[in-house]
Amino acid sequence: MNTVMKSLAATAMAAALSGCGPSFDPEKVADATREQVTRVEPLSWWTGMKTPLQLMVQGDGIGGKEIRIEGGKGVSVRAAHKAASPDYQFVDVEITADARPGTYYLVVGQGADEVKYPYVLREREKGSADRASFTTADLVYLIMPDRFASASGGDDRAWAGGAYDDGSAVPWAVPETPDEVDREDPVARHGGDIQGIIDHLDYIADLGATAIWSTPMLLDNQPHESYHGYACGDYYHIDPRFGDNALYRKFVDEAHAKGLKVIMDIVTNHCGTAHWWMDNPPFPDWYHVTEPYMQMNAVFSVYMDPHASVKDRDRQQSGWFVPSMPDMNLDNPYVLRYFQQWAVWWIEYAGLDGLRVDTYPYNEPEPMSEWCQAVRREYPKMNIVGECWDMNIPQVAYWQSGHPNRNGFDSHLPCIMDFPLQQAILRALTEDEVWWDEGMTRVYTVLAQDFAYHDLDNIMIFFANHDHDRTGDVLRHDPARMRLAMALLATLRGIPQLYYGDEMMFCERPGMHHDGSKRIDFPGGWAGDAVNLFTGEGRAAAGYTRDADYTAAAGLHDYARALFRWRKGCPVIHHGKTLHFLSRKNVKDRNITDNTYSYFRYDDRDAVFVYINNTDEVRELDWSHYDEFVTGPVTGRDVISGEPVTLQDGLPVDPRTALIVEFKR
Numbered sequence: 194m195n196t197v198m199k200s201l202a203a204t205a206m207a208a209a210l211s212g213c214g215p216s217f218d219p220e221k222v223a224d225a226t227r228e229q230v231t232r233v234e235p236l237s238w239w240t241g242m243k244t245p246l247q248l249m250v251q252g253d254g255i256g257g258k259e260i261r262i263e264g265g266k267g268v269s270v271r272a273a274h275k276a277a278s279p280d281y282q283f284v285d286v287e288i289t290a291d292a293r294p295g296t297y298y299l300v301v302g303q304g305a306d307e308v309k310y311p312y313v314l315r316e317r318e319k320g321s322a323d324r325a326s327f328t329t330a331d332l333v334y335l336i337m338p339d340r341f342a343s344a345s346g347g348d349d350r351a352w353a354g355g356a357y358d359d360g361s362a363v364p365w366a367v368p369e370t371p372d373e374v375d376r377e378d379p380v381a382r383h384g385g386d387i388q389g390i391i392d393h394l395d396y397i398a399d400l401g402a403t404a405i406w407s408t409p410m411l412l413d414n415q416p417h418e419s420y421h422g423y424a425c426g427d428y429y430h431i432d433p434r435f436g437d438n439a440l441y442r443k444f445v446d447e448a449h450a451k452g453l454k455v456i457m458d459i460v461t462n463h464c465g466t467a468h469w470w471m472d473n474p475p476f477p478d479w480y481h482v483t484e485p486y487m488q489m490n491a492v493f494s495v496y497m498d499p500h501a502s503v504k505d506r507d508r509q510q511s512g513w514f515v516p517s518m519p520d521m522n523l524d525n526p527y528v529l530r531y532f533q534q535w536a537v538w539w540i541e542y543a544g545l546d547g548l549r550v551d552t553y554p555y556n557e558p559e560p561m562s563e564w565c566q567a568v569r570r571e572y573p574k575m576n577i578v579g580e581c582w583d584m585n586i587p588q589v590a591y592w593q594s595g596h597p598n599r600n601g602f603d604s605h606l607p608c609i610m611d612f613p614l615q616q617a618i619l620r621a622l623t624e625d626e627v628w629w630d631e632g633m634t635r636v637y638t639v640l641a642q643d644f645a646y647h648d649l650d651n652i653m654i655f656f657a658n659h660d661h662d663r664t665g666d667v668l669r670h671d672p673a674r675m676r677l678a679m680a681l682l683a684t685l686r687g688i689p690q691l692y693y694g695d696e697m698m699f700c701e702r703p704g705m706h707h708d709g710s711k712r713i714d715f716p717g718g719w720a721g722d723a724v725n726l727f728t729g730e731g732r733a734a735a736g737y738t739r740d741a742d743y744t745a746a747a748g749l750h751d752y753a754r755a756l757f758r759w760r761k762g763c764p765v766i767h768h769g770k771t772l773h774f775l776s777r778k779n780v781k782d783r784n785i786t787d788n789t790y791s792y793f794r795y796d797d798r799d800a801v802f803v804y805i806n807n808t809d810e811v812r813e814l815d816w817s818h819y820d821e822f823v824t825g826p827v828t829g830r831d832v833i834s835g836e837p838v839t840l841q842d843g844l845p846v847d848p849r850t851a852l853i854v855e856f857k858r
């Protein structure tokens with residue numbers, strides 16, 4: 194372990210422990226102790242938890258030493274396990290009901306070699322286990338922190354943190370991390386940080402969002418393309434270029450104060466080749482060692498396919514995602530335990546409201562099911578959404594907990610992402626000449642297969658995330674088509690998720706073509722940016738802009754804002770049923786496909802009527818077509834304009850426009 198990593202551990206320990214409960218000053222840990230105990234994870238724990246605590250203790254030759262715990266009644270070593278490497282020990286800690294919060298000591302070794310490593314148990318916050326999570330009432334706003342806003346002006350070496358709570362400077366304020374800032378390079382770091390997010394929480398809340406999903410912020414120490422954070426280098430420390438653990442916790446607190454939940458992005462399938470444990474893992478099968486290199490096959494059917502070969506399944510769950518991301522072996526019980534209590538630690542430490550699990554079907558399914566159960570044993574209401582990126586609806590449905598799978602498998606994953614709907618929306622909105630099953634009928638067809646899902650309230654819907662082409666580019670830089678996408682997102686069943694900047698039709702940065710150039714810097718997030726699209730004045734001045742650096746349609750923002758703010762206060766959209774109608778039109782003696790789509794969201798008292806006109810002509814409403822649901826003209830309220838509108842035969846709906854009207858039944 195190099196000196197930077199050592200001080201990193203000590204600093205984060207300080208960050209983790211300062212601010213509430215017993216305090217711990219890492220400077221007071223004797224050098225002799227740090228020589229022998231280089232790492233203890235989890236960094237701290239709490240009284241009153243259900244999750245059994247198993248400490249990973251690391252140090253040169255520590256596997257051969259005796260470890261006990263001093264400091265008070267009720268906290269002791271129940272069992273200690275040697276690893277394959279002599280430099281680890283896994284210590285099961287008994288914490289009885291009468292154990293008090295406070296500082297305890299891991300006493301390592303004996304006689305003259307004995308050292309004491311402080312370990313803090315905090316008192317658990319009241320109601321912690323019972324915390325609510327994200328639901329259909331939320332709008333989840335997805336951001337990439339490196340590309341959202343930079344409080345340090347893009348200088349990773351002058352980030353806003355760098356001090357303990359008592360004001361003393363941290364020793365590693367200049368991180369020894371190799372990937373540096375170059376905003377002209379689409380895959381370099383661009384310098385966004387946690388303070389930048391905190392500074393713009395008002396913008397996110399004002400848009401009508403009620404939750405933030407940020408791509409990972411843990412240390413990603415890869416030499417190249419580390420900005421996305423998906424190649425973790427240390428599961429217990431926020432990347433110093435984003436801030437530190439204490440600042441992350443502050444971000445969650447400030448988000449809560451503004452009515453925003455926080456969903457953490459969890460990556461159990463893989464770490465990065467620059468992870469600290471790669472040189473000396475506790476066990477040889479800590480991650481999947483595949484010689485020669487074995488790439489995963491990205492075929493998820495291997496888990497439910499009655500004809501699947503063991504070879505194909507093994508390649509899917511054990512192959513590496515990419516050569517820079519070693520594939521974790523969740524079949525090793527110590528790895529599984531590590532990730533279970535790690536997730537619990539972050540929820541409890543930072544006050545999280547939900548989890549999103551990356552590359553879900555690349556994990557071994559059975560251990561991952563145990564992982565979900567472990568998290569929800571501690572937090573029964575905790576929602577977890579898994580990235581099961583598949584266009585086959587029966588396969589997506591397979592991954593949702595409660596689905597009656599023939600092989601008896603239950604993922605215990607509550608929420609899945611609706612990739613089939615995502616694809617259908619974008620294809621529908623780009624098709625102008627449509628055949629029977631094309632255009633808006635694609636969306637109808639996806640919804641028609643809702644019979645396959647166990648729980649329609651736990652489906653995350655979206656039209657883009659950070660892995661997709663920018664929707665503005667897909668929809669031909671047409672704000673009208675973007676508005677239709679927004680209208681669908683705000684009114685279809687499920688939990689909507691919006692990708693940052695889509696509310697202004699951000700597009701791929703011109704002249705570049707790479708994942709990184711789609712993840713553009715939010716204009717105004719960096720000091721010195723020519724425009725600031727976070728502010729109303731900045732947006733008004735920008736109007737519709739195709740600049741060298743970005744494309745934005747400011748007017749779209751106000752539409753999205755009106756829509757999502759209305760949705761927030763409209764319970765029937767959160768819990769209502771759906772009744773939808775095919776897009777067909779009689780022309781002379783033929784019944785042909787029309788590129789429209791209409792549906793009601795309703796309960797016993799309230800209804801919302803949605804009519805998507807995805808054509809370039811005015812459409813007149815055939816209100817009597819819906820007489821199985823409602824007869825005669827109905828006066829309701831247009832949710833965008835706020836004006837009264839009477840739904841009746843002949844009501845014109847403009848080209849490429851969504852009519853959304855709420856009314857009482």
Ligand SMILES: [Ca+2]
Nearest residue numbers: 510520555556
């Ligand atoms: Ca895997």
Ligand SMILES: [Ca+2]
Nearest residue numbers: 522523524557
């Ligand atoms: Ca395995």
